[in-house]
Amino acid sequence: MRVGILGSGLMGGTLGTLFARAGHEVVFSYAHSTDKLKKLARDAKGKARPGTPREAAQEADAVLLAVHWSRIDDVLKQAGDLSGKVILTCCLPMDEGNTKLIIGTTTSGAEELAKKVPRAHVVLAFNTIPSEVLFGVFEARKNSSRPSLVLCGDEPRAKDVAAELIRDVGFDPVDVGPLRIARYTEPFALLVGELAYGGKGGPELAYRFERFGR
Amino acid sequence: MRVGILGSGLMGGTLGTLFARAGHEVVFSYAHSTDKLKKLARDAKGKARPGTPREAAQEADAVLLAVHWSRIDDVLKQAGDLSGKVILTCCLPMDEGNTKLIIGTTTSGAEELAKKVPRAHVVLAFNTIPSEVLFGVFEARKNSSRPSLVLCGDEPRAKDVAAELIRDVGFDPVDVGPLRIARYTEPFALLVGELAYGGKGGPELAYRFERFGR
Numbered sequence: 001m002r003v004g005i006l007g008s009g010l011m012g013g014t015l016g017t018l019f020a021r022a023g024h025e026v027v028f029s030y031a032h033s034t035d036k037l038k039k040l041a042r043d044a045k046g047k048a049r050p051g052t053p054r055e056a057a058q059e060a061d062a063v064l065l066a067v068h069w070s071r072i073d074d075v076l077k078q079a080g081d082l083s084g085k086v087i088l089t090c091c092l093p094m095d096e097g098n099t100k101l102i103i104g105t106t107t108s109g110a111e112e113l114a115k116k117v118p119r120a121h122v123v124l125a126f127n128t129i130p131s132e133v134l135f136g137v138f139e140a141r142k143n144s145s146r147p148s149l150v151l152c153g154d155e156p157r158a159k160d161v162a163a164e165l166i167r168d169v170g171f172d173p174v175d176v177g178p179l180r181i182a183r184y185t186e187p188f189a190l191l192v193g194e195l196a197y198g199g200k201g202g203p204e205l206a207y208r209f210e211r212f213g214r
Numbered sequence: 215m216r217v218g219i220l221g222s223g224l225m226g227g228t229l230g231t232l233f234a235r236a237g238h239e240v241v242f243s244y245a246h247s248t249d250k251l252k253k254l255a256r257d258a259k260g261k262a263r264p265g266t267p268r269e270a271a272q273e274a275d276a277v278l279l280a281v282h283w284s285r286i287d288d289v290l291k292q293a294g295d296l297s298g299k300v301i302l303t304c305c306l307p308m309d310e311g312n313t314k315l316i317i318g319t320t321t322s323g324a325e326e327l328a329k330k331v332p333r334a335h336v337v338l339a340f341n342t343i344p345s346e347v348l349f350g351v352f353e354a355r356k357n358s359s360r361p362s363l364v365l366c367g368d369e370p371r372a373k374d375v376a377a378e379l380i381r382d383v384g385f386d387p388v389d390v391g392p393l394r395i396a397r398y399t400e401p402f403a404l405l406v407g408e409l410a411y412g413g414k415g416g417p418e419l420a421y422r423f424e425r426f427g428r
Contacts, residue, residue, distance in 0.1 A: 101319055105315055105317065105319045133425075133426050137426045177412060183401060185401075185405055187397060187402060188401060190398045191390060192423075206424055206425075209406075210421065211347075211419055212347050212350035212420055
């Protein structure tokens with residue numbers, strides 16, 4: 001699969017690296033510097049290269065959107081036409097200081113994003129785990145019990161693409177329904193963040209849904 | 215511990231039963247009929263009895279509030295003065311049809327409840343798991359790996375009481391911080407509900423947070 005990374009910070013940089021190690025063709029774009037993109041591509045050790053947002057997006061089978069909420073309009077403008085594209089977003093609608101969600105309950109970041117790119121297929125995924133846990137989960141991917149990762153979206157084919165990438169990095173994809181379920185998974189992401197960054201156990205946190213029959 | 219159950223429906227009835235089986239003294243109150251309360255007390259097989267909300271609350275070390283959001287004012291009025299009481303709430307601020315949260319993002323049901331009973335100590339707990347999983351988790355409580363259960367609140371002593379009751383019914387309590395974190399755990403409860411009732415696997419669903427070191 002060709003995966004374009006829009007936003008090569010902690011989350012985008014780490015996921016792009018793991019997608020490349022899982023055998024996908026990755027274009028890293030939109031970081032603070034071109035050097036950062038070059039280094040990411042070099043260190044990924046797979047079919048990875050640096051590029052512009054437009055280069056990352058235009059040939060991609062899936063685009064990962066991983067920028068701060070305040071940069072979405074800018075990166076979308078640079079990426080060009082995204083009609084028909086599968087967009088995996090892990091962006092959370094946070095204020096500038098990253099202290100709180102600025103929308104929720106009656107809508108969500110993912111739904112507002114979908115309105116900006118009505119001809120793309122938006123899937124919310126990778127938003128509910130800290131970037132710090134990704135390498136550990138990837139390296140443990142042969143274990144029998146994988147952590148869960150929730151995704152939601154309105155387009156089944158796009159969700160299949162998301163589920164494949166989620167599996168490739170070591171998680172068990174859990175489809176929680178249409179894109180409006182983002183109203184629940186975005187606050188859940190903040191809950192995981194509280195536990196990862198606010199507690200004593202360190203940020204390498206994941207979660208798993210399990211059934212307990214009587 | 216003496217535990218008063220305000221709202222003996224599916225969640226309150228099941229939790230009260232398990233608290234009694236774990237050795238606590240339980241008063242069931244506020245169900246559709248007195249017969250229901252009597253039956254719950256009889257079936258609990260421990261030190262359990264039916265009572266009025268006032269009887270349930272006044273002698274209690276902890277009060278479990280488990281009514282529909284629309285009934286909170288009524289049950290609080292019937293319960294009488296709750297100053298100094300530990301109130302564990304699993305109520306979610308849902309609309310009458312139970313289709314969606316009516317508040318969130320900038321406040322939460324638990325925070326609004328705390329404003330109604332400013333001299334009580336409110337802990338949000340037991341809201342993030344379906345009632346259908348409770349017996350299964352209780353019966354598996356000797357297993358090494360227990361499911362997590364998040365709680366939040368502003369009063370450490372009240373959270374200790376909540377954590378003890380959470381342990382007694384088979385979960386691993388996870389303190390996620392002050393009561394305002396209810397803004398995240400209430401939508402998370404809806405997410406668990408989607409998976410429990412919307413999916414194919416059945417409602418006996420729980421979750422576990424785990425760390426994956428590199």
